[in-house]
Amino acid sequence: MTTNSSDTGQPSAEALARMTENLTKVEGLRDRLTAVLANRNTHQASLDGPNQELFAKAAKAYMQEAMTNPAKLIEHQLEYWTKSVTHFVEAQQALARGTLSAPQDRTGTDRRFTNPMWEKHPYFNFLKQQYMRNSEALAQAVEDVEDMEPHEKKRLKYFSRQIIDMMSPTNFLPTNPDALQRAVETEGESLIKGLENLISDLEANHGELIVRLADEDAFELGGNIATTPGKVVFRNRMFELIQYSPTTEEVHGTPLVVFPPWINKFYILDLKEQNSLVKWVVDQGYTLFMVSWVNPDASYRDVGMDDYVLDGYLEAFAQVKKITGEKRLNAVGYCIAGTTLSLALSLLKQRGDDTVKSATFFTALTDFSDQGEFQPFLTDDFIEGIEAETKDKGILPSIVMARTFSFLRSNDLVYGPAVKSYMMGETPPAFDLLYWNGDGANLPAKMAMQYLRGLCQRNELAEGGYDLCGHHLVLDEVDVPLCAIACETDHIAPWKDSYRGVQKMGSKDKTFIMTQSGHIAGIVNPPSKGKYGHYTNKDLTLNHEDWLAGAKFTDGSWWPRWEKWLRKRSGAMIPARIPGEGGQEILCDAPGTYVAVKARG
Template structure:
């Protein structure tokens, strides 16, 4: 008798398959019905093109057709490339060695399966796609006569289309998926369909792709576990003071302002990569703002409210808790933008409550905001404001989708393949858990931020922004600054963040870290990863700065510690949370961070 194979043992029971398909049909009908009901009740849903993509591509097409010779030349080049590919493929099938006409980037994980290289058919599919992608993106990039914003929008959404059409995203053209389908007799696709329905149900009709095992993490239990207490709170934030780990501490506490676009615990994921724990271990009395996840009750809160009820309220509270009138402050991304505004506000009032300020990947000049600028124009802002004014806030999923689109292959399509085509569960990953733990934005604040900073770039104009009745001017900032930017940042391009070096009056140390917006910042010394660049000079051109910079191996954390110690004051007995005039409210990480957006 022939031995039963592993594949045969995995045959799907017909009765079970019928039950599964019936359940899928019922869930699908319910999801579609619920989605259509919500769409009918949403006045913004009728907008055919809220991102204003159609007009951008119509303008691009008109410009393209006005120079048909250039299009003909591009098509001829594509045809020649295809002829070379056909010839190479035929020679490979005859057993000859050939060099690829086009190859994916070394970091392109879509084609990591060995069959993309070893099998002639899949190699042809891969190279055909890469040639078409290169042709399409080259054509739209070379269209003349488009304004800069339209050109960037066309380029961005062309890339979205190109990424979506990758052969790795389809069952019949992905060798790994085909192999799994044969081995499991289609069970992977059935599991993938259930995963898809789960994500649609969780997103209430919108696709909320599951990026990690959400049940594997719990805030306060296995992430955000540095011990401390909430010692103060406002409508917008809780102030956490962390337990000391050294008998002595610096006199001036450290106040960290994370962005309220995300939750604070990116700086406290695990003990081994927690910047918060590391700073405590260096002898800082660390306070961190944990922002509220706002709902419609806070729709009226503006940017000025975030300053008054955030860093300014925190500084006063810290003085009560420790007796120190001054703090060293650090702001991350949008938290850094708020810190810059706070410094200018205090300078205008003649107050020196902040002894030094550190900026992590912070933009203050939004002239060139990178790919986020694609989403900033009057049509898109008006549509966004309509949605926000109806709800009172920007849904956290909207912001998450925007950021995910900027790295679509890594943060969208890789999960489509893993979850829906291969039928696998995503791997437990604390960073992606944090990334999925989205936060809302109050309507008034977010509208102000997008218009006054991204659209109008008013923060760099002296007196053009007024907060709490005070016109602010970055040029009045004389506080010593440490600026940390990251070379591969797709959210806050380092060349744009560098502009602050030219806009303030005080001493600045600018440091550029390798890697990106998160990994370049969350880079503990023990990991011994990446490097950073320093240059004491501050030329106007950032590329000139980099050309003259010195590369240093390892983490920038130790460099920052040497810098900030100069402003941290003398050593004093370590302070315990709740021992001062502020009593402990609850244990860290507090209750504000526990509120989910969905």
């Protein structure tokens, strides 16, 4: 790349032309940025962080500790000062030797600092080492706070971790060697592209900054994702019902209906042919129905959990029975849809309705006594902020949930992608899982608050019962044969909490499987990959630690084990059912229309 005239040392005409072009772009981008910020949709300020009371309590507790045990505080301060001063002296000595080298680095490795300059260049190494020491000191200070309630201490740890992650030198252009090198190599073009990416993300979310994780232009619903053939055979205000086309000459008589979470889109189970649970189930000889939930707008503000049960679950059951002519069916609920499936089963029990022959729960919580990593967001200040937001907008916008989930893994889902997109000017990758992750759905105002207050905060279903649809619903009345799959590293529905809820269910026929990996990869784990194994133990009377200690580990996917369990409860083989046969109306091809509705802002 020619940047200077060979005879004068001045920038070449070509370089000046590129610079002028870049400056012209800046003018246009500035106008776009001003416009999007001027018309930015606002949200409740309380959703951006905890109220100041948390930090005030922490400061008070820290000062009390300093007064009652000053030696401990002084010891930690001296340790931090000693490390910092020693680091400074070693850096000075390295420079005094006249070589551009860094002193010995004792801070360990971190995948944010993979560029060799973090280790070899004295400036960047000094920044990295000092950041690591500052992080350690802050984490230790939080750990030393003792006079706080456990749930407040947990929140303090979470939000202090967010501050530590945010302040990483990799997140700022002057202290990120990768971004600086790219800017020099591209004569600033990477920064222009980064600014374009930033403004595009702001425009896509009405001024809210949500980092785009995937190249949205690389995917088409029904084109290269969500491609399993099927037909939409029913639609109401809550969902579309997809019946998938058979791939076998015969199928099991008992149909299977899957309820995905309405926080996200159903096609996580049908991303592509190689890892599609939908296709795999159809290929095993089952008549499979999928519920595709509506993506609600403000007109759904008064839709509650009862609407999801009555107009969602029970209506889907009725339609599947009508279409197939069967009196009974098997049901699957994933995440919040599994929680709600347990409510529907208790309701059916009280009504004397045996429609559901068996139930499968994918990473579903029914006992929220341990709120896990979501505990920082389930305190009154945040819930009150969400309540104000839903009253204002009629929905809990998908971007609120997206931010919450993302900051549970902030380096992977916020700062890392932001650096690549905004400072390096890179186009987000064409990654189907990340595309799905960014294709969220809104929640109706009433439903969101019922779920957060009654189920998450007060844990009513597991502790006495949950009032819904004119009934008092309890876990003990979930007495159909059930299979629950939980994931070992799930940070959304921890496996031990899922296990505890299953223990409280009334069924005498229970199977519990704990698969390796997390909330998504643990479920979307096709046998062909041979990637993650799973644990089983028939004794569900044990606490979760003893259950795992006595569990048998099996290599490979849990899908075949579950299918074997399902097969025993799915009846004799019959001729395959074709969507639309018997005069059933076909509304459109899969994946339908509801799944295509985007939730922006």
